[in-house]
Amino acid sequence: MSMLNTLILWSFLALTLSGLAFAYEPKPLQDFCVADSSNSVKVNGLVCKNPMQVQADDFFFSGLHLRGNTSNPAGSKVTPVFATQLPGLNTLGISMVRIDYAPWGLNPPHTHPRATEILTVIEGTLQVGFVTSNPDNRFITKVLQKGDVFVFPVGLVHFQRSIGNGYAVAIAALSSQNPGAITIGNAVFGANPPIPGDILAKAFQVDKSVVDQLQSKF
Known part of the structure; x- marks a missing residue:
């Protein structure tokens, strides 16, 4: 391979990897950037609170032990722990949710445009599934029991449904402080x-x- 072709190849790889790197949230440049919800400045994320004013409660959230209200047509309730609920998550590229399901309750088909999701069943039995992108649109599904883990790739349509007459609970982690949901x-x-x-x-x-x-x- 000529020197010119080698340089072209390395340039292409560098641009490709750079594009992949910027497709997700950038890594923080400091220990933390606790979200300052009182600041009206708009950035890709939330403005940092003065580090000298940061307290332990900025990294703390309480409430995932509480059952969500599933008395709705879908029979499910998502309790988020994003940067808006837990300011210390800002810029760290991670968040989580609790999902409660009534008997036969459904977390309807949806996508997270900015995050992969990994879900763990805490109670009950869930049928889960996702659909691959065009042109195949393969439907991949599995029944999960307590303690089972399943991953939904970023951007793909997915769902969860409680199976049986009991309530179900799952905890999911997502690879964004603000994964979005469609x-x-x-x-x-x-x-x-x-x-x-x-x-x-x-x-x-x-x-x-x-x-x-x-x-x-x-």
Whole structure:
């Protein structure tokens, strides 16, 4: 290989790796950057609190021992621990949630645009699954028992459903302080303002009256 080709190859690799590095949250440049929720300045994250004013409570959250209210149509409740709830998470690229499920409760199909999720079942039995990207759209699913762990790759549509007549609880960690969540049904049929019905009818290959009915539920 000529010197020129070698330089081109190394340049390409450097750009590729650089692109991958910047696809996720940058590493912090200090010990911590506790979020200052009172600051109105907008940055990619939250402004740092004065380190000399940081207290132990900035790194503390209490509440994951409490059962979430699952009396909703889906029968599930997500309790987040993001940088907004735990300021010390700011810039650290990690967060977590507690998910409660009523009997046969569902955490509906959704995606996290900025995070991979790893989930551990604490109580009950869950059916979980995700769908791979185009063009294959493979459905990968498994039934989990107490103590089992499952991972949902970043950006892929996934769900969890409680199986049986008992309540279920899971704890999940996510690789972002603010992973985001796009619930598919809400995004497609509950957009504000609504996506035109004829567009959705053509996309889902159904009559527009079906789309109208679905949009009315959101």
